[in-house]
Amino acid sequence: MPVPPEGTPCWADAMFTDLEGAKAFYGDVLGWTFGESSSEYGDYTQAYSDGKAVAAIVPPMPGQDGDTVTSAWCLYLASPDAAATAEKIRGNGGEVLMGPMQVGEFGTMVIAKDPGGVVFGVWQGGTHEGFEKQAATGAYTWAELVTREPGPADAFFPAVFPYTVQRMDAGDVDYKIFQVGGAPALGRMKAGPDDLPPEAPNYISVYFAVDDCDATVAKVTGRGGKLYFGPMDSPFGKFAAVGDPQGAAFGVIDLGTTVGDMPAMVAE
Structure with a gap:
């Protein structure tokens, strides 16, 4: 799969306090199936459409109060150098909320906020380059x-x-x-x-x-x-x-x- 050009949306995930409820909802509404939760990475769980990775869901991180977690979808934009993109974010009035953080061999992530408060992610792909299916049902x-x-x-x-x-x-x-x-x-x-x-x-x-x-x-x-x-x-x-x-x-x-x-x- 070709590496997405810089700035291209390449992945989406969301945090849910009720992971099983999210699986049931999106399984019915979008036809998704779900892989095994990865305990090494906070029970990060990939969603699939026709066997292809299309998104992921994750429970709150240890120590987070589930009652205060606001569920929201986060879009990740592709970057060839997440650290350099983080510096550009800071240099143009944005805020880096998390990272750059390497996620094993999968890639490097940043969570950031633009000057208007819009939260988004940055992803520098490793073995996980992003969406395996796009612009088709369930993706x-x-x-x-x-x-x-x-x-x-x-x-x-x-x-x-x-x-x-x-x-x-x-x-x-x-x-x-x-x-x-x-x-x-x-x-x-x-x-x-x-x-x-x-x-x-x-x-x-x-x-x-x-x-x-x-x-x-x-x-x-x-x-x-x-x-x-x-x-x-x-x-x-x-x-x-x-x-x-x-x-x-x-x-x-x-x-x-x-x-x-x-x-x-x-x-x-």
């Missing part, structure tokens, strides 16, 4: 940075990663796409007052592909999850923003159901 397909104040993010991410930027010409919607080598890597959406409740932080929304958006939303709510937005038709697919019963928000999108013309893109 990662897209991510977008959702922020109330886009200015700091617009300056920060292209300074840390080799992004070029295009703006979507879509009326009142303030949406940009960070590209790597001319290919879309990450979206950036300005959140309006109705998009994020006051108590919710700015964050990166991770989208997983599904065969039927409506049916998936019904499974989410039927298993105690929440519907935050949608389902909504778009030229990219029918999508919805949802949350699992432990509070981790994510997106689902049916890539095969598209409506309307693709919006024009304007170089920044």
